[in-house]
Amino acid sequence: MSTFNAELTPKRRFLRVVHLLFLAFLAIQALAPAYSKIRGKTDLLVADAPLYAIIFIAAIELALILVSIFAKKNSALTLFADLASVVYILFIAWTLATAKFNVLREQLFPPPGIILRQAVQDARPLLGHISASLLLIVKGYFLAAIIAIPAGLAFGSSERFGTAATMVSKFIGSIPPVVYIPYGIALLPAFKTVSAMVIFLASFWPILGGTMSGVMLIDKPIINSARVLGVPKISMLWHVTLHAALPQILLGAQQALTVSFILLTSAEMIAAKSGLGFYVKNYSDLGNYTRTIVGVLVIGVVISLVFFAFNKLQKFLLRWK
Amino acid sequence: MTNKIEIKNLTVNYVERGVNNTALDGVSLTVKEGQFISIVGSSGCGKSTLLSVLEGLLPPSEGEALIDGVPITGPGPERGVVFQQYSLFPWMTARANVLFGIRQAKRGISHKDARLLADEYLGKVGLLDAAGRYPSRLSGGMQQRVAIARALAMDSDILLMDEPFGAVDAKNRTILQELLLELWQNEAERKTVVFITHDLDEAIFLSDRIILLTDSPGRVYRDIKVDFPRPRYRDELMGSLIYDDFRRELFADFFGDKNRAAENDGVII
Structure with a gap:
């Protein structure tokens, strides 16, 4: 040492x-x-x-x-x-x-x-599969974040509503989102919509839960010092609540990202014609294990890079801690 | 001088674990414009509750609190507040904190003017070099300096300070007291200050008037004028005989019953 x-x-x-x-x-x-x-x-x-x-x-x-x-x-x-x-x-x-x-x-x-x-x-087709996969993540995950963060800020601001909503989100969040896939396939005609929806559902609850608990855990003195400055309501949500809750929001967002990738690859293995999950499943069905291993390793590299970027972003956003 | 703050028969009740408590009971108090008053009492005597009412964070249960003759209905930027801790937003740099306060108080101020003002006041508290730092990188004393700079830069008529130096070490507390006094005295129009503390020496050094509160529920027990001339210099003041007498009397008042009990013990021995 x-x-x-x-x-x-x-x-x-x-x-x-x-x-x-x-x-x-x-x-x-x-x-x-x-x-x-x-x-x-x-x-x-x-x-x-x-x-x-x-x-x-x-x-x-x-x-x-x-x-x-x-x-x-x-x-x-x-x-x-x-x-x-x-x-x-x-x-x-x-x-x-x-x-x-x-x-x-x-x-x-x-x-x-x-x-x-x-x-x-396979570099060229692999890049195509990577972008197909990431596009689905972007759609489902970002849509979830865009809706869950404002919703969490609003719900969390009321103690009564926030407490109830937290319990609901814990219940729904406890369901492994993989089970939505068959229902989603029945519900929606196109595979891409199904995957995006499943990723959306899986990301939504952790981000919502993280945001609500972040808002509800804000130290009372912080809120008071904003109130005595006479900060208006909307400005309060943006300049104070969002920032104060950010550590918890990012925790939820990270959890959501992990689940998103699990679901993405699962969904792609079940019903897709593109994406990294499809690449792995397709070639293992064909008995081409070289490409199966290539696919598995590329998935590892892609997810590692995404999380590396996420951690950098997190460090930057929380540089004041 | 006109009455800046009027507190009339103020009572504050609160419920804790199903039990009714009275934090303040029939407090009446008038503060003149430009006066520096300290409210002193032991922990839990309701002095912070009193300030919360003035901040507009807590509605009175009975009686009323007025500023410029108008009842307080909520917080407002005409009252600058410095808390003991957490006055600053940790995600904003020192400068951004001051700027944020300025923007709340003076809506529509140009970015350039706001920045000049922020830097002027950061300079006054001696922290221009640390303007780009986050509160987590500042000592407790430095954080309070920034909070004071923000409150002054907002140019509010009233400054409400809730044990602002309570969590600062003894040496820095002395420095901060002198800095506050200097800044307050040098303002073109002196602000009305309500200062909460449990430190009697601090109260004497800073204030024009000291209000002693009784323990739960808080009532006004003594209202004492502090006539020492300004500007005050710590060494000069504390070395003088009048100061010693004043201090002894105040301490006797503050510790009232306890002292008498001790004297009685002495007699028995």
Whole structure:
């Protein structure tokens, strides 16, 4: 622990075990490829596949070297190096178990290079699926936020109404929104409308609940100091209530975003002709597990990026805390 | 001088856990324009309740409270308020807090004028450098300075202060008292100030008049004039014999029964 925050000496900057792992990854590439146990087309024989893995890992190593040179804090560099180590170890184990020794079922476990190669080849359709998915999120989630936040501010402002509305929203919010999907399909003709509606329903209650509890939890002195300034009603909601409740609103919004993605992918797997959930489901139905894994990983990357952006926004909005 | 604030036979009742309580019982009080009065009493004597009525946050149960002869019906920007805590909005910078107050008091003021005014008063309380900081990055004393700057920048006739220095450490409290006095004295038209405190020394140093309240329910127990000339200088004032006598008398009054009990104990020994 003591070295975690220590000063960065040249030794601490560049002499790290992670670089040995990188060399180990390069070294195992020299091993002979394993024999395929299946006849006909096999991933193990794709000649340029290892190249994708090597380029990917080399890019991480390059980034690590750049961070090593420019990092100001030991803790930041160590974190990055640790994450790189995890990726290296994963790639080494994965490569050995598939391409080099073929100890897993090769139909289900393609080597890392094959997956990266597939992702690059599918980049264009994948982008289409990503934007189809995000568009649904934007529609359902933002519509929910636009309605739930003002509604929550209004309901929460009355103690009596807010208490009752909180209980109702807790009850409806406790229903796993996945169960709305079949009913939604019966209710609405177009899949996209159904998904947007289900995402809307799933996001609405956490945001409404968060906003109402945020409003009801505002410290009385804050309200009083606004009242003694003679702040008019509308201005009060905008300049005071909304800001004071913002931490709770964002908590609800974050919860809603998590649920939205679960629902989005579930809905896409059930009834869609586009989107990341469709991509995964479709290719696993066709027995193309390389693309199934690509889809799963891309979903992980997209959601991570969305949450990264959300957290940045949250930090910015709550910079006064 | 005209009567700025008139409180006539004010009674405030409140219900707590189904029990009726009386916070203030038949308080009558008149404050002249430009006067600085302190209301002193122990915790729970209803002095903050009295101020809440003047702030317009609490309606009287009986009697009335008037400002310029008009009954108070709610809060208004002609009364600037400084609370002990949470006067400022934590999501606004110091400057934004002052600006927000100015905009409530002077609707239609141009952005440029408002900003000049805000910076003028932040300068007066010595916080121009910290204008861009959020309250969470300011010490308790600095936060109160901003609150004072806002109340003064709003240019309200009346300043209501509810134990404004109660949560500030002793050294900063002294500095803030002197700053408040200086700012108040140097205003072209002195504001009427109602200052709540439980600190007698603070009350003597600041006020023209001290009102002592009795404990629950609050009633006016003493109404004492403080005649020390202004401008007052702490060292000069506190070193003087008249001050010592005045202070001793006030403390005796304030602790009334308790002191007598102690004297009796002494006699027995």
